[in-house]
Amino acid sequence: MTEDLRVIExxxxxxxxALGLEQAGFEHELAVELDENAVNTLRHNRPHWKIARGDVADATVWNPEAYTPAPDRRPIDLLAGGVPCPPFSIAGKQLGASDERDLFAWAVEQANVVKPRALLLENVRGLSMPRFAGYRQHVLDRLGEFGYSAEWRLLNASDYGVPQLRPRFVLIAMKPDDFAHFHWPVPTTNVPTVGETLLPLMARNGWRGAEAWAERANDIAPTIVGGSKKHGGADLGPTRAKRAWAQLGVDALGVANEAPDVDDIFSVGPKLTCEMVSRIQGWDDKDFKWEFTGRKTSNYRQIGNAFPPPVAKALGLAIVAALNGTAQRRDRDPAPDMDPIYRTLRGNSGFMTSSQIMRATGLDLTAPEIDRRISLLSRDFEIIKETRKSGLAYQLGEFKAFTGQDNHLRHDYLRSNVSKVS
Incomplete structure (x- = not known):
């Protein structure tokens, strides 16, 4: 008899x-979430789940050690989550490890505590950029130390049947024998347009312009932006996104309460309701049915900040096939270096000059370019510099990210801003 696959999210x-992983075959052992409104939605839809509300890094909310494999306790099959995006967002300051909200590195460390068979973490596209090459390399190195093989991949939601681009940067890790069976999900060729997706909802109140509107909205949507508690009411994103929405005949300056009435006329187009936004995120009335609780602005933020269920399902099915060994085994190439300069400094206990770094990495770079790249590293790692006659020499210091330290500035930040943290 095959045992259920269990996930901690x-x-x-x-x-x-959560919904996508459930449909892929995972049973939720536990779901942890800070935001009260999101927790209420989870409990409304899945009252039988064990759901903990609070800071996931607070051991009184969730104690990872309680899930470490033991003779009477089999391993958790999957540790998954979508940790906070602001540290890596292109729209923000990209502080990375220096951002008090960063939980990515902490989540990676929990893999060595919980020891799940697989790890799935997702974040914004910004994490895939050169700015975070050292951070990504640190993650791969740590997972390697824990006995996992891992890969990063940038996925677009539109490749999995969701009518918006929504790029997400995904990390998958497994023990090598299981990872040999892992294949990234194959993109679908059948992606509905915004018009096709929303026509039934736009026509709900008999709006005469619905058919013509759907013909105009003949493309996928820009990425839905959920925003945070620090900002005002709900709308569909920054200026560039609003222009893209306008091309589709959508007024992105806010969210509507109802679908258009019979004779409504718009200069740009109608606004979307929260239900419409949820359809753009991949929820529907058939395969991915879900109800959101709370007021409109809260609903919109819950929807806009979510990971699209169809993408989660596609990844979940790929993970299930790997863990069950039903996917074809293949030889995998070693993970490429995200940042050879970081790797070189990390492997050297002393100081290294630019010339030494270039020789060790094989990179043909000038000393100023080496210094520029190390300057990027210094945003996530302590960099110790020593002046020599031949120029600067560098030594890699501590990783700045929160990984569970009792004295980390994250604790003070959270105590002071818990009502504003999304």
């Missing part, structure tokens, strides 16, 4: 990833 939000 951290930073679960309102349930986008």
């Amino acid at each position: 951290i930073c679960a939000g309102a349930g986008g990833q």
Whole structure:
């Protein structure tokens, strides 16, 4: 008899990833979420789940050691989550490890405590950029130390049947024998447009312009932006996104309460309701049915900050096939170096000059370019510099990210801003 595959989901939000993983065959052992409104939505839809509300890094909310494999306790099959995005967002300061909200590195460390068979973490596209090459390399190195093989991949939601681009940067890790069976999900060729997706909802109140509107909205949507508690009411994103929405005949300056009435006329187009936004995120009335609780602005943020359920399902099915050994085994190439300069400094206990770094890495770079790249590293790692006659020499110091330290500045930040943290 095959045992159920069990998942612990951290930073679960309102349930986008949770629903997709459930449909892929995972049973939720636990879901942890900070936001009260999102927790209420989770409990409304899955009252039988064990759901913990609070800071996931607080051991009184969730104690990872309680799930470490033991003679009377089999391993958790999957540790998953969508940890906070602001540290890596292109729209923000990209502080990375220096951002008090960063939980990515902490989540990676929990893999060595919980020891799940697989790890799934997702974040914004910004984490895939050169700015975070050293951070990504640190993650791969740590997972290697814990006995996992891992890969990063940038996925677009539109490749999995969701009518918006929504790029997400995904990390998958497994023990090598299981990872040999892992294949990234194959993109679908059948992606509905915004018009096709929303026509039934736009026509709900008999709006005469619905058919013509759907013909105009003949493309996928820009990425839905959920925003945070620090900002005002709900709308569909920054200026560039609003222009893209306008091309589709959508007024992105806010969210509507109802679908258009019979004779409504718009200069740009109608606004979307929260239900419409949820359809753009991949929820529907058939395969991915879900109800959101709370007021409109809260609903919109829950929906807009979610991981699209169809993408989570596609990833979940790929993970299930790997863990069950039903996917074809293949030889995998070693993970490429994200940042050879970081790797070189990390492997050297002393100081290294630019010339030594270039020789060790094989990179043909000038000393100023080496210094520029190390300057990027210094945003996530302590960099110790020593002046020599031949120029600067560098030594890699501590990783700045929160990984569970009792004295980390994250604790003070959270105590002071818990009502504003999304």
